[in-house]
Amino acid sequence: MCTITDFISEPEEQQLHEEIEPYMSRLRYEFDHWDDAIHGFRETERKKWFPKNREVLERVRQVAFDGAVMPYVHILELAPDGVIKPHVDSTRVGP
Template sequence: MSVYCKYFLTTSPLKSLKIIHSLGCSVRRRFYYNDRPYVSFGGVWDINLQKVFCKDMQVIFDFLSEKDEKSLVEEAEKLLKRLRYEYDHWDNAIHGYRETEHLHWNEYNMGILKRVQKTAFHSETQDMKLVHILDLAENGFIKPHVDSIKFCGNTIAGLSLLSDSVMRLCHTVEKDKVVDVLLKQRSLYIMKGIARYEYTHEILGSNVPNLMNYTVHKSRRVSVICRSMPEMDFHQR
């Protein structure tokens, strides 16, 4: 059985998902933005688990203006231009990438990052000051992985620049539970809770038909990623 549910995705940072219409309990549901599916659940899901997942994996479209995106890319380019694209990674998680970390952003971009922090992190959550910049080539992709608790805490927030892409999440135990999430250019995703700890996540390669056969073409993609500090109890062990 397939049940289709329409959601409205707001550009307001304080309201990420609002249910407009739903029908019963579903085996598979898809969420829509401007009549395009942006989240697709595969496998057998309890409807309550879907709701928890949507709370812990949020996407805010049009979080950035074109001016914001241009400003972030320009500053990132200055840091990335001397780096070569790499096709192996220390933990074999990324293919076709350049990456760096940045602390001292210009005033305009610091204002953008403060908006990210206000939107994604609770007041009691301490976010890491170093911001991760990850540049994926057009033929690049990120393999399934769960971010190590050694390096970040409960919340990961990422800005998607230059290209649309699809993030796929797969339950670490129940492998049939798969979720495809459309990350639109200039969107912000916020991953926490069960989405952060209980599911691997990956960025699919270019021209992958998914989300009801709607092909998302991923070209070069730059992401600006903020993370919360690792949990204190981990360091105290």
């Protein structure tokens, strides 16, 4: 694992949040997950992004996924008391 400090700037983080928050805020937090790995979460996948956010996500794709084609971005938000338990992700999650 590699940590890159300030890879996404605060303004970039804010613009990503501004794009997804209107949709995410309409979702309910879920407490049942198919493999019992997550409790207190809401999630979605998104394919189309505003141009300024596409640039940020392309940078993430190049560095984190070695440029692999990943048409959807998985968005997961935890409730204040939400948890992700130790688990092995499904193979469909990514490379």
